[in-house]
Amino acid sequence: MQKSSSSSYLGPGGLDLTQTFFKPILNTAPPSPTKRHTKISVIGVGNVGMAIAQTILTQDLADEIALVDAKADKLRGEMLDLQHAAAFLPRTKIIASVDYSVTVGSDLCIITAGARQLPGESRLNLLQRNVALFTSIVPPLAKYSPDTILMIVSNPVDILTYVAWKLSRFPSNRVIGSGTNLDSSRFRFLIADHLDVNAQDVQAYIVGEHGDSSVALWSSISVGGVPVLSFLEKQQISYEKETLENIHKDVVNGAYEVISLKGYTSWAIGYSVANLARSILRDQRKIHPVSVLAKGFYGIDGGDVFFSLPAQLGRSGILGVTNIHLTDEEAQRLKDSAKTLIEMQSQLGL
Numbered sequence: 032m033q034k035s036s037s038s039s040y041l042g043p044g045g046l047d048l049t050q051t052f053f054k055p056i057l058n059t060a061p062p063s064p065t066k067r068h069t070k071i072s073v074i075g076v077g078n079v080g081m082a083i084a085q086t087i088l089t090q091d092l093a094d095e096i097a098l099v100d101a102k103a104d105k106l107r108g109e110m111l112d113l114q115h116a117a118a119f120l121p122r123t124k125i126i127a128s129v130d131y132s133v134t135v136g137s138d139l140c141i142i143t144a145g146a147r148q149l150p151g152e153s154r155l156n157l158l159q160r161n162v163a164l165f166t167s168i169v170p171p172l173a174k175y176s177p178d179t180i181l182m183i184v185s186n187p188v189d190i191l192t193y194v195a196w197k198l199s200r201f202p203s204n205r206v207i208g209s210g211t212n213l214d215s216s217r218f219r220f221l222i223a224d225h226l227d228v229n230a231q232d233v234q235a236y237i238v239g240e241h242g243d244s245s246v247a248l249w250s251s252i253s254v255g256g257v258p259v260l261s262f263l264e265k266q267q268i269s270y271e272k273e274t275l276e277n278i279h280k281d282v283v284n285g286a287y288e289v290i291s292l293k294g295y296t297s298w299a300i301g302y303s304v305a306n307l308a309r310s311i312l313r314d315q316r317k318i319h320p321v322s323v324l325a326k327g328f329y330g331i332d333g334g335d336v337f338f339s340l341p342a343q344l345g346r347s348g349i350l351g352v353t354n355i356h357l358t359d360e361e362a363q364r365l366k367d368s369a370k371t372l373i374e375m376q377s378q379l380g381l
């Protein structure tokens with residue numbers, strides 16, 4: 032299964048030209064000790080895992096990508112398909128195995144493996160199945176890469192990030208859920224579309240639980256540095272609160288709409304997670320709304336709970352949580368989400 036894209040093995044009997052193809056340079060020095068080899072592992076090669084892997088590949092974010100899945104044939108097929116694009120891409124070693132030893136020495140491990148909801152199955156039952164799945168994924172990842180950063184994408188992402196934190200016993204700065212980074216990107220797209228501006232000029236955050244009960248931070252939206260709502264108020268331009276609520280509803284319904292139309296979501300989550308990988312591995316110190324251990328921030332207490340807050344990301348993972356302004360209503364909604372998540376977690380027996 033394990034075969035690198037740079038292998039010189041060719042067919043039965045082999046044909047190894049590495050010793051004769053190039054004339055060696057005399058008196059070479061070893062590579063600089065500061066030049067690091069970056070390795071990313073992606074667990075689960077379904078729609079989401081492969082969109083993430085291929086975006087990481089095209090954006091040249093890793094020297095080595097290791098893929099792991101429980102389905103050996105699918106895994107080998109995906110590995111070969113990516114390797115066959117080598118002539119068009121930056122050089123990246125791509126390896127795959129059902130055995131977690133392939134992930135050894137990873138800088139970042141991205142978990143997208145997940146069980147799908149069965150007809151009539153409760154959310155709690157699905158969650159329990161995913162927790163069981165994580166007990167077979169997280170401990171081997173932690174064993175083979177004790178210094179890695181874990182990035183959880185599988186849903187329900189906030190609770191599974193908590194589960195990964197518990198199972199790995201890693202410090203909380205090294206366990207991150209992709210959280211509302213994608214919701215916020217949908218939000219920025221819709222606002223940009225509404226105002227006919229570039230989405231990259233829109234600063235806007237969705238925080239809290241990924242999905243239905245997420246919280247849109249309206250008061251902190253700015254376009255090109257101009258705070259939108261206070262600008263409208265100062266200019267006495269009236270706007271309907273309902274318009275804002277509808278934009279948030281479109282964000283929440285966005286995933287359902289894509290799933291009902293094409294069966295799954297993939298491209299946006301691929302770019303969203305590759306963007307997080309870049310901020311972490313290249314120490315970009317950018318602020319992203321991601322799922323973090325929220326206890327102690329914004330009045331959240333009463334237990335360990337993960338959900339999204341705007342956090343600064345760098346080479347050691349979460350560097351800090353931004354002290355953003357929340358209205359009383361927004362703060363209360365975060366507290367309510369925390370309570371619901373803690374209640375669900377308490378049923379997991381971890």
Ligand SMILES: NC(=O)c1ccc[n+]([C@@H]2O[C@H](COP(=O)([O-])OP(=O)(O)OC[C@H]3O[C@@H](n4cnc5c(N)ncnc54)[C@H](O)[C@@H]3O)[C@@H](O)[C@H]2O)c1
Nearest residue numbers: 075076077078079100101144145184185186188213295300
């Ligand atoms: N956080 C987000 O913003 C976000 C966005 C989109 C999707 N998701 C979630 O990502 C997950 C994956 O979605 P998908 O569409 O790729 O699903 P999928 O069914 O296409 O892929 C899941 C993969 O996990 C693999 N798998 C299952 N059990 C495994 C195990 N024990 N070890 C290794 N691999 C295993 C399966 O073989 C499959 O290849 C889902 O939980 C989905 O809800 C999250």
